[in-house]
Amino acid sequence: MTELPYSVEVLxxxxxxxxxxxxxxxLAGLIASVWIMLALARTGxxxxxxxxxxxxxxxxxxxxxxxxxxxxxxxxxxxxxxxPAYALLWLANAVVFLILGMRGxxxxxxxxxxxxxxxxxxAFAAIYPMLFWLETDAPPLGFALPGSAPEPTAxxxxxxxxxxxxxxxxxxxxxxxxxxxxxxxxxxxxxLFTPFAVAVTLLAALxxxxxxxxxxxxxxxxx
Amino acid sequence: xxxxxxxxxxxxxxxxxxxxxxPLLRPIPSTGETIPALGLxxxxxxxxxxxxxxxxxxxxxTRRFIAxxxxxxxxSPMYGxxxxxxxxxxxxxxxxxxxxxxxxxWTPAGGGTEEQLARSEALWGLKRFDLMQVHNLVDWREHxxxxxxxxxxxxxxxxxxxxxxGLRHAEMAEIMAKHPxxxxxxxxxxxxxxxxxxLLPLAADRGIAVIVNRPFRRGGLFGHVGNAPLPSWAxxxxxxxxxQVFLKYIxxxxxxxxxxxxxxxxxxxxxxxxALTGPLPDTAMRRRIVEHVESL
Numbered sequence: 001m002t003e004l005p006y007s008v009e010v011l012x013x014x015x016x017x018x019x020x021x022x023x024x025x026x027l028a029g030l031i032a033s034v035w036i037m038l039a040l041a042r043t044g045x046x047x048x049x050x051x052x053x054x055x056x057x058x059x060x061x062x063x064x065x066x067x068x069x070x071x072x073x074x075x076x077x078x079x080x081x082x083x084p085a086y087a088l089l090w091l092a093n094a095v096v097f098l099i100l101g102m103r104g105x106x107x108x109x110x111x112x113x114x115x116x117x118x119x120x121x122x123a124f125a126a127i128y129p130m131l132f133w134l135e136t137d138a139p140p141l142g143f144a145l146p147g148s149a150p151e152p153t154a155x156x157x158x159x160x161x162x163x164x165x166x167x168x169x170x171x172x173x174x175x176x177x178x179x180x181x182x183x184x185x186x187x188x189x190x191x192l193f194t195p196f197a198v199a200v201t202l203l204a205a206l207x208x209x210x211x212x213x214x215x216x217x218x219x220x221x222x223x
Numbered sequence: 224x225x226x227x228x229x230x231x232x233x234x235x236x237x238x239x240x241x242x243x244x245x246p247l248l249r250p251i252p253s254t255g256e257t258i259p260a261l262g263l264x265x266x267x268x269x270x271x272x273x274x275x276x277x278x279x280x281x282x283x284x285t286r287r288f289i290a291x292x293x294x295x296x297x298x299s300p301m302y303g304x305x306x307x308x309x310x311x312x313x314x315x316x317x318x319x320x321x322x323x324x325x326x327x328x329w330t331p332a333g334g335g336t337e338e339q340l341a342r343s344e345a346l347w348g349l350k351r352f353d354l355m356q357v358h359n360l361v362d363w364r365e366h367x368x369x370x371x372x373x374x375x376x377x378x379x380x381x382x383x384x385x386x387x388x389g390l391r392h393a394e395m396a397e398i399m400a401k402h403p404x405x406x407x408x409x410x411x412x413x414x415x416x417x418x419x420x421x422l423l424p425l426a427a428d429r430g431i432a433v434i435v436n437r438p439f440r441r442g443g444l445f446g447h448v449g450n451a452p453l454p455s456w457a458x459x460x461x462x463x464x465x466x467q468v469f470l471k472y473i474x475x476x477x478x479x480x481x482x483x484x485x486x487x488x489x490x491x492x493x494x495x496x497x498a499l500t501g502p503l504p505d506t507a508m509r510r511r512i513v514e515h516v517e518s519l
Binding site for chain 2: 017
């Protein structure tokens with residue numbers, strides 16, 4: 001199939017309906033996104049502590065649950081027969097980040113003097129809704145918001161991926177990798193530019209990790 | 224029966240004096256029953272979920288389509304909420320009138336043929352479909368056998384098979400040659416003419432009704448012609464806009480039973496339905512249309 005079964009106009013209208021219907025979850029996801037951005041922006045050279053990093057993982061788990069559940073299964077599945085498959089990816093991501101948070105072995109850092117890309121990418125996730133809204137000429141509430149809609153949430157996870165200290169857990173990279181492809185393909189089919197931002201930020205994050213990775217975990221932190 | 228009621232409705236409610244001529248009807252070869260040569264597709268355009276503002280637009284599209292003598296409404300469980308929106312729209316028409324119901328079975332939608340048939344009937348609010356097709360030849364052996372059995376039991380009136388985008392023509396031709404189908408549906412338009420080579424002649428030869436999908440290439444033909452003015456010779460076959468040129472080109476093929484342009488713009492229904500009346504281009508004019516459109 002070389003077409004999506006819905007139009008840009010419908011997607012934008014459905015986003016508006018979704019934001020209105022699920023506003024508590026949407027608002028919670030948005031607040032969590034801003035909190036993650038501020039937490040990363042305020043981090044020092046050693047990055048976020050174990051406790052805060054756990055909370056970030058739990059927040060991402062909650063966001064992934066919102067994307068996979070209410071948005072993809074509860075809303076988009078009626079429009080797109082592929083949505084349930086995508087929902088499984090996001091629900092699996094929720095489990096992955098829940099486990100990462102419970103284990104407490106993952107730490108995030110984005111020292112402002114040396115490694116700003118993660119903050120920039122997470123901040124872009126907050127800007128994404130406006131770009132999407134402008135490009136789609138959406139109704140007043142038709143924003144794709146980080147924390148509940150897939151593309152900006154994937155961008156936020158990409159930003160976090162670039163902030164992970166030490167080895168990158170492969171499972172944590174699943175959504176960024178897969179959604180860069182899905183969003184890009186959907187953007188191509190819908191003739192939209194903004195969904196390509198997932199792939200662009202992913203490439204930026206990988207480049208950032210290659211040239212100025214966050215500080216490694218110390219031996220004490222590893223234990 | 225669809226034939227008499229559709230013709231009566233069409234002549235009774237046509238609002239435009241310019242369209243006072245009888246609308247073009249085409250016979251279904253397997254029975255001789257006639258249906259209006261223009262239908263309504265629902266791919267993408269009727270998949271609007273529960274957004275009421277968009278549903279109301281679909282309702283207006285359906286109202287105008289039926290009021291102006293349109294016949295077939297074609298949908299599929301693969302089209303997301305399209306079937307539900309069709310049923311929702313039909314239930315809200317003041318005058319439901321006559322239309323020819325066509326949907327499809329599509330395995331990934333869940334359940335077997337019978338379950339899908341029952342689900343579509345419930346969504347449309349119908350007791351029985353006029354036509355049920357195997358969508359994109361998915362599991363066609365199983366579905367076609369089940370649909371043929373359902374037709375024999377009187378659960379539906381016609382069976383068909385579909386494909387689109389010019390894909391799987393060889394397989395479709397094989398099914399047409401060996402199995403008793405009433406309808407086939409495939410893509411055909413002024414720029415996508417692959418079907419002229421094999422499927423259209425085979426349909427004529429086998430006495431199979433032809434439904435043409437993507438008559439505007441999903442709107443791509445309008446992008447192709449851009450701002451090019453309508454050629455003056457379009458008036459010779461009664462085309463007042465590009466949509467009517469594209470549709471009359473298709474309907475002029477003798478093997479075509481109906482074309483099913485999809486739209487969610489009520490004004491486009493008015494434009495499209497104009498192709499149901501007036502003369503059709505002859506062979507030389509059809510060639511001229513192709514040459515002109517290809518040159519743009």
